[in-house]
Amino acid sequence: MRSPAELDDVRWSELTHAYGSAEDVPELIRALYGDDEEAASEAIHEFHGNIYHQGTIYEASAPAVPFLAHAALHAPGNREDLLMLLAVLADHDTAAVGSPRWSGSDIAALCAELRAVLPELLPCLGDPGRGVRRAALRTVASVADLLPEETRALAVERVEALYAGDPVPAVRADALIVLNLFGRVLEPLDSPLAEVRLAAAQLAAERNGPPYAPELVTVLAEDGADPDPGEDAFPWPDTSTREERLTGLLTREPDAALTVAARWIAAGDTGSRGSWLAGGVAERWRDREREVLDLLLAALPHQGKPASLLRTIGYWVERLPEPDAALRDALHERAGADGETAEPALLALVRSRDPRALDLVLDRPGARLLAAAARHFPEAADRLIPVIRRELAAGSTGNDGIALVQALTPFGTAARAAQPELIDCLGTRRAAIVAARRLGANGVHTPEITDLLLDATRSSDPSLRASAAVAHHRLTGDPDTALRTYETLLSSKGQTHWYLSGLEPMGPAAAPLLPLIEPLLEAGYDWTRAAAAEAHHWITGSPDRAVPVLAALAGPTPVGLSALRALVATGRSPRDLHPALHTYIASPERLITDTPLSGQDHPDDELRTLSRLLLALG
Structure with a gap:
């Protein structure tokens, strides 16, 4: 560790961080030791913007570590925040450690600095503050894969002690996660502590992958239904929260996710966790909309401010051939009421094609509502x-x-x-x-x-x-x-594809533009090639030049979708594209992602439709 007295030994002005010269780092570190609590807190905030900026570290980040570690132990306060800063600074991809790029990198230098001071930070695992103990566990987790044997043994011993006897269940759960990082595979699914059972189930599911064992799904459903909002687990070696990791884990297996979501919703949908999980299933998996909407309808009574949930319902209900009457009735009831939820409920009712929606739209018209009503x-x-x-x-x-x-x-x-x-x-x-x-x-x-x-x-x-x-x-x-x-x-110069897409109405009358369009068939930008091919077909009436370009671009991407759309218009279906088209149709998982926030049609639905049309062309 290095004390403030050694700050001048580092040539900070020759180092850089997110905002240029790192010459301001010494002043910020000294602020951590002062009596001004506000200045100390502001210094930590500054560190999260300069030596650690949106997940990126810099030249000055590693030299700052021994000073931040010293402050964590000796400065009057902010220990928890400083330990968490050290932890996120050292977050790294463990798979990259053996790569040629690791040696000499800023992150390798930073992890080496934290690894060197970690033995002196281990006593923080016994701090009386539960937040400090949890942050200390998170710091250990960030470099667990890099510790030398002696330090590793010391860390494991202290973490095991927390797992065995800490009075705070959340700390024990964190300790279990860190032990797992050290290769200690424990599965206490029968623990008397719900936090520990939940962490154990999540670790086992991550380790084994889908399909998840029924006993794991049961624990995730029961013990995850109503977590303490202040007890989100820290110790994964990245910046994701337990909730984010758990949602991502569950949506890998839709049946398990829907089972868990149903239990969470039945338990009150705390923090909208169940409805959020259910929506994630629809975003990732095809043909689950009806099941998801049933759960979202069940979640509605639990929502104090359901505007976001109603927007999600409105997005997915449009994809059902015949939305259920119970769902439409619930939307109609809310659409007819006053308040901020009336408009998203009415928009969802319009998208459900319920005829009662039309009168309501005409009574209080809005641009989005009128556009949706005109469409449906x-x-x-x-x-x-x-x-x-x-x-x-x-x-x-x-x-x-x-x-x-x-x-x-x-x-x-x-x-x-x-x-x-x-x-x-x-x-x-x-x-x-x-x-x-x-x-x-x-x-x-x-x-x-x-x-x-x-x-x-x-x-x-x-x-x-x-x-x-x-x-x-x-x-x-x-x-x-x-x-x-x-x-x-x-x-x-510029995005010529924006203009090419408007040429269709001109047809052959745009023939004099062909000398400008034909070179664009070989442009470096995918969108330009796609638009040029489409325009060439409109102008010449011949698909011969367009089809090879479009077929090479076709696929489950935004530009690939545009190419498929243009291929359908040519009436040609290249045979070598057929195996991919069959895959696009058969996949149970969505191949193009979208979110209800976009408010647009789901592109994955169009991918399947276009693929079927192309195969039908023979």
């Missing part, structure tokens, strides 16, 4: 379009304006009724890009509209220029403006 009730154009027009006329901007304009899409030619509002949107640059596209699709050609579109092609926004140019061509049949606009856009 296109037959109600005569009722929805006037409300959408009214909301647009009121001056909706930003995402609301975009959603309202896009809400007109399902109505086809009936959307022409909103022409005045679309013209105003384009003229005032509110949701102008989607308004330009909608005006072009509507097919109504007036001098006012074409003048506005021409003006928009001179905008500083390249996406608006592209959309307006194509819309102008759709209405007038004159390709010159669109060709000039696209020649400029495709000749410039």
Whole structure:
């Protein structure tokens, strides 16, 4: 260890941390020894931002360790926080230790410093403060794989003593986890302490993997149902919490996860843990939506503020062919009430295709609600379009304006009724890009509209220029403006795929652009190649150049999904892609991830649909 008297022996100004020179480190370390508790706490906070920044360490991190260890023992307070800082600083991938990159790395140097001072920190395992003992266990865990035999023996002896006799069950559970890191495989599933049983079950499940033994699932379900919120276990050698690790562990085996989630929800869904776990199953596994929604419905009465849960329900209910009546009734009851949960409940009701939702939406319209209603009730154009027009006329901007304009899409030619509002949107640059596209699709050609579109092609926004140019061509049949606009856009540096995706309505009229598009078929950026291939097919009508490019990109990624979509449009299904397509269909696990927070359709559903369509092409 090194005391503050030795700070000047280190050339801190020649070292760096997250914010540049580390010359401020000595002052922060000295602050730990002062009488100003606020300054000491602020110094620790600063260390979490400079020598340890979002999981990254720096040149100055390792030299700081012996000083931080000294402060943990000798400074007046903050021992728990300093031990935890040392622990997270030393977190590392144990598999990387033997790699060539380990030697000489900042993390190797830091772990060496902590390993050297650890014998002097071991007495902290006997500290009267339970938080300090837990943080000390976490510090030992961070370098458990690197300790020399003598230090290892001392550490194991002290940790075993905590496991055997500490008065705090959570400390005993932590000690069990650390012993496991030292290779001491203990499985006290019959322990009288719930915390110890839970830790033992989690360790056994991690060690053995799925499918999990029934006795482990039982312990995780029963003892994990209502944990002490202040007793989250520390001692894994990374920054994840017990809850994060347990959720990740359980979602590897959906049946076990749903069993545990059901028990946690029945016990009151403390901290939304059961409903969160159930939602994680739907995010990871296919075709479990109905089971998950049954659990989420059961969790609703336990939620004091269920807005987030209702959004999750709304996301998954859209994927059921026929949502259950009990779920729709529960959503209808909440959608008709006042308060902050009414809107997410109503949105979920709309997505469940319940006809009662339409009247509620019209009573209190919002952009997202109207867009969802238009999508699920296109037959109600005569009722929805006037409300959408009214909301647009009121001056909706930003995402609301975009959603309202896009809400007109399902109505086809009936959307022409909103022409005045679309013209105003384009003229005032509110949701102008989607308004330009909608005006072009509507097919109504007036001098006012074409003048506005021409003006928009001179905008500083390249996406608006592209959309307006194509819309102008759709209405007038004159390709010159669109060709000039696209020649400029495709000749410039940037994300050209954004503009290529809007060329479809031009078809063969965009042929003069082929000399600019064809080189992009070999571009380095995947999205550019995909967009260029798609555009080439639209323009030439021939899939010959497009299909090889798209087939090479096709797969369970966002760009791969776009390529599959474009392949379906070509009507070609390359035979060498068929084995992969069968895999995309058959996988029980989702191959493309998403989250209910996105609010979009799940891309994995489209992956399966497109794969089936391509196989059907033969």
